[in-house]
Amino acid sequence: MAQIKSLEELRRLRERVERDISTRRDTGTTIIVGMGTCGIASGARETMRAILEEVRRRDMDVNVTTVGCIGMCNKEPLVDIEQAGKPRVSYGNITPDMAPRLIEEHLVNGQVVEEWVVGRLQEDE
Amino acid sequence: MSEPIYRANVLVCTGTGCDSSGAGSVIDALRGEVERRELQGEVRVIETGCRGFCAMGPIVIVYPEGLFYCQVQTTDVEELVEETLVKGRILQRLVFEVPHSQQAVPFYDEIPFYEKQQRITLRNCGVIDPESIDEYIARGGYEALGKVLSEMSSEDVIEEVKASGLRGRGGAGFLTGLKWEFTARAPGDVKYVVCNADEGDPGAFMDRSILEGDPHSVIEGMAICGYSVGSSEGYVYCRAEYPLAIKRLRLAIEQAEEYGLLGDDIFGSGFGFHLKIKEGAGAFVCGEETALIASIEGKRGEPRPRPPFPAVSGLWGKPTNNNNVKSYANVPQIIRNGAEWFAAIGTPRSPGTAIFALTGKVENTGLIEVPMGITLREIIYDIGGGIPDGKEFKAVQTGGPLGGCLPASGLDLQVDFDSLRQAGAVMGSGGMIVVDEETCMVEFSKYFLTFASAESCGKCVPCRVGGRRMLEILTRITEGEGTPEDIDQIKEIAKGMDSDSLCALGQLTPGPIMSALRYFEDEFHAHINEDRCPAKQCVNMISYYVSPETCVGCGMCKRECPVQVIDGERRMIHIINQDGCIKCNTCFEVCPFDAIVKLSGGEIEVPEEPIPVGSFGK
Ligand SMILES: Cc1cc2nc3c(=O)[nH]c(=O)nc-3n(C[C@H](O)[C@H](O)[C@H](O)COP(=O)(O)O)c2cc1C
Ligand code: FES
Numbered sequence: 001m002a003q004i005k006s007l008e009e010l011r012r013l014r015e016r017v018e019r020d021i022s023t024r025r026d027t028g029t030t031i032i033v034g035m036g037t038c039g040i041a042s043g044a045r046e047t048m049r050a051i052l053e054e055v056r057r058r059d060m061d062v063n064v065t066t067v068g069c070i071g072m073c074n075k076e077p078l079v080d081i082e083q084a085g086k087p088r089v090s091y092g093n094i095t096p097d098m099a100p101r102l103i104e105e106h107l108v109n110g111q112v113v114e115e116w117v118v119g120r121l122q123e124d125e
Numbered sequence: 126m127s128e129p130i131y132r133a134n135v136l137v138c139t140g141t142g143c144d145s146s147g148a149g150s151v152i153d154a155l156r157g158e159v160e161r162r163e164l165q166g167e168v169r170v171i172e173t174g175c176r177g178f179c180a181m182g183p184i185v186i187v188y189p190e191g192l193f194y195c196q197v198q199t200t201d202v203e204e205l206v207e208e209t210l211v212k213g214r215i216l217q218r219l220v221f222e223v224p225h226s227q228q229a230v231p232f233y234d235e236i237p238f239y240e241k242q243q244r245i246t247l248r249n250c251g252v253i254d255p256e257s258i259d260e261y262i263a264r265g266g267y268e269a270l271g272k273v274l275s276e277m278s279s280e281d282v283i284e285e286v287k288a289s290g291l292r293g294r295g296g297a298g299f300l301t302g303l304k305w306e307f308t309a310r311a312p313g314d315v316k317y318v319v320c321n322a323d324e325g326d327p328g329a330f331m332d333r334s335i336l337e338g339d340p341h342s343v344i345e346g347m348a349i350c351g352y353s354v355g356s357s358e359g360y361v362y363c364r365a366e367y368p369l370a371i372k373r374l375r376l377a378i379e380q381a382e383e384y385g386l387l388g389d390d391i392f393g394s395g396f397g398f399h400l401k402i403k404e405g406a407g408a409f410v411c412g413e414e415t416a417l418i419a420s421i422e423g424k425r426g427e428p429r430p431r432p433p434f435p436a437v438s439g440l441w442g443k444p445t446n447n448n449n450v451k452s453y454a455n456v457p458q459i460i461r462n463g464a465e466w467f468a469a470i471g472t473p474r475s476p477g478t479a480i481f482a483l484t485g486k487v488e489n490t491g492l493i494e495v496p497m498g499i500t501l502r503e504i505i506y507d508i509g510g511g512i513p514d515g516k517e518f519k520a521v522q523t524g525g526p527l528g529g530c531l532p533a534s535g536l537d538l539q540v541d542f543d544s545l546r547q548a549g550a551v552m553g554s555g556g557m558i559v560v561d562e563e564t565c566m567v568e569f570s571k572y573f574l575t576f577a578s579a580e581s582c583g584k585c586v587p588c589r590v591g592g593r594r595m596l597e598i599l600t601r602i603t604e605g606e607g608t609p610e611d612i613d614q615i616k617e618i619a620k621g622m623d624s625d626s627l628c629a630l631g632q633l634t635p636g637p638i639m640s641a642l643r644y645f646e647d648e649f650h651a652h653i654n655e656d657r658c659p660a661k662q663c664v665n666m667i668s669y670y671v672s673p674e675t676c677v678g679c680g681m682c683k684r685e686c687p688v689q690v691i692d693g694e695r696r697m698i699h700i701i702n703q704d705g706c707i708k709c710n711t712c713f714e715v716c717p718f719d720a721i722v723k724l725s726g727g728e729i730e731v732p733e734e735p736i737p738v739g740s741f742g743k
Binding site: 002003004005006007010011013014017018019020021023024026027030032033035036040048049052055056063064065066067068069 | 129130131132133134136166167188189190210211212213214252253259260262263264265267268271272275383384385386392393
């Protein structure tokens with residue numbers, strides 16, 4: 001371990017290690033992957049790994065979680081994106097290769113990828 | 126960056142409480158199951174310090190959802206991983222249920238036990254991995270030390286701590302900033318910083334929890350203190366009965382040294398600070414600061430008269446600042462967030478929070494941190510969940526064996542250093558024991574007196590002899606041998622101990638009895654003058670009868686009586702032979718018809734010998 005010789009160095013280290021505990025904070029953004037038996041069968045595990053990889057690559061501050069079957073099994077893998085103050089958007093048939101575009105457009109550019117949307121949920125419904 | 130990103134963190138409490146209920150094997154099982162399902166790249170299992178809800182341990186919290194699982198056993202692990210970590214579902218049977226209402230509360234922040242708490246001193250406990258300095262840094266750790274060393278003079282720091290109004294958490298509530306100033310101003314080149322982690326109060330474990338769950342906060346606080354008082358060497362005095370706390374503290378010191386956050390020339394400022402651990406043997410009196418200092422010096426742990434105070438002449442005769450674990454742990458946040466932030470929490474004269482080890486007759490026991498000024502009622506009923514089994518609240522003892530008790534009329538008291546002292550109890554080290562109607566207050570105060578007098582070091586007469594004499598009197602009273610003069614005698618001994626004892630151990634030993642006398646004097650009189658124990662606990666003053674109206678002659682009491690002093694055949698009213706009864710309470714507990722009557726200071730009319738059920742009084 002290198003010695004920390006200034007407040008600047010400490011803050012740089014903090015930025016680097018903060019991500020480790022980010023799941024323990026509310027980041028305001030959650031990506032939810034359907035992981036019922038149906039989801040897993042249609043490749044949700046791989047989709048989730050791709051999402052995690054993309055989040056890591058872009059060093060983004062989001063939480064990724066799983067959820068059980070929500071009854072749209074023919075649209076699995078289902079991925080929902082929830083951002084504070086905005087309606088929750090559900091995307092269907094998301095394969096691993098779609099993850100980068102999904103994250104870039106929805107989270108980075110702030111634009112819903114309409115063609116993949118299968119539903120929207122208003123907050124507090 | 127090669128470090129994977131984890132979508133879920135599974136935090137397993139490995140505090141001493143959860144550890145003893147099996148957290149260690151739960152961790153192993155969790156890690157095994159996570160690997161078996163190849164989740165190790167997405168899910169991280171982390172050991173944390175205490176969450177305070179030890180009675181419900183082992184505690185497992187799953188983030189990002191903040192799911193709170195309690196009493197998790199290794200047999201639950203497979204399903205937990207399957208349901209929650211793979212499928213994202215809540216495993217209902219591990220969710221906390223509110224006593225009485227049986228309402229299930231799956232999320233950590235919605236559990237009533239935590240709702241009224243404000244975790245400042247314990248902010249990292251149970252949230253970070255205490256064996257990782259990086260996690261402490263990720264939560265802003267060591268920034269206060271960095272700020273102090275690069276931007277503030279030692280006077281600035283002392284002013285800031287003074288302005289925050291922080292009062293020592295070791296019991297007496299002395300202003301921390303002022304104490305630092307005394308040490309800083311004391312002449313001398315060599316000075317010491319000492320942390321009191323003796324924690325002798327039976328049942329208290331807040332200092333242990335901090336050392337186990339967030340050791341760096343204490344290290345950082347001590348280093349800041351060292352800078353402001355002009356000391357480059359510190360000691361943590363911790364009882365050897367706290368092996369996990371010592372292990373984690375030792376590891377934390379090593380990590381801080383590796384990062385250069387302890388040692389010479391910290392943050393390139395020229396200031397150096399070195400920290401050592403001194404293990405104590407666990408005598409209660411060694412928590413008293415002069416005895417503690419003697420013990421670090423390798424001498425017998427006996428107190429000496431003050432002044433001189435340690436700030437002037439402490440360890441090896443040098444100016445020494447001694448504070449409690451919690452006092453130091455608060456300092457980094459005061460520096461980081463500012464004195465005003467801290468001063469705004471709690472009450473004007475007791476800013477900040479109080480940590481209590483809540484035990485006794487409440488539904489939820491554990492370690493709680495609450496803003497000063499909260500009422501006892503909120504603590505006992507909202508956080509503690511009230512008194513179990515529909516019983517009545519009787520009293521609450523605060524401050525441990527040197528503290529005092531408060532009756533139901535004190536429930537709306539707003540708790541802080543001064544209000545408790547005025548009411549005859551004290552903040553002390555933060556023990557809080559709730560008792561219900563079935564507790565005899567004479568017996569209760571005798572319990573604390575037994576502890577305090579056994580822990581007297583024997584050096585001064587008032588404490589050594591006074592404690593013994595008082596204990597003899599109390600024992601007499603509980604055995605039904607009290608005399609009317611006893612109460613005056615207790616008061617006289619208490620006065621002498623208070624004014625003439627060498628240290629606060631002797632001065633405060635009468636505390637529990639005096640407060641019991643203040644609020645429950647009638648109970649003492651009942652014992653002495655009427656041979657009656659109102660709580661029906663003192664065995665020499667109670668008797669058991671079979672109610673002839675209620676008895677159905679089932680024979681259960683007769684079968685279970687260990688000394689066979691109950692007479693009667695089936696369908697006959699049973700009779701307890703008073704001379705042979707040992708008051709073991711067995712019949713009272715086993716009777717399916719609640720026909721056993723427990724009396725103190727009275728008797729009921731029963732037949733001379735067993736007669737057929739239904740024929741009594743006819
Ligand atoms: C018998 C006795 C036991 C004590 N035990 C402790 C203890 O376990 N921990 C503690 O911090 N202070 C204990 N104290 C109080 C210390 O003497 C001292 O006041 C305290 O450590 C100062 O720290 P503070 O200013 O941060 O409160 C005890 C005092 C007495 C008389
Ligand atoms: S030890 Fe686990 S909650 Fe206290």
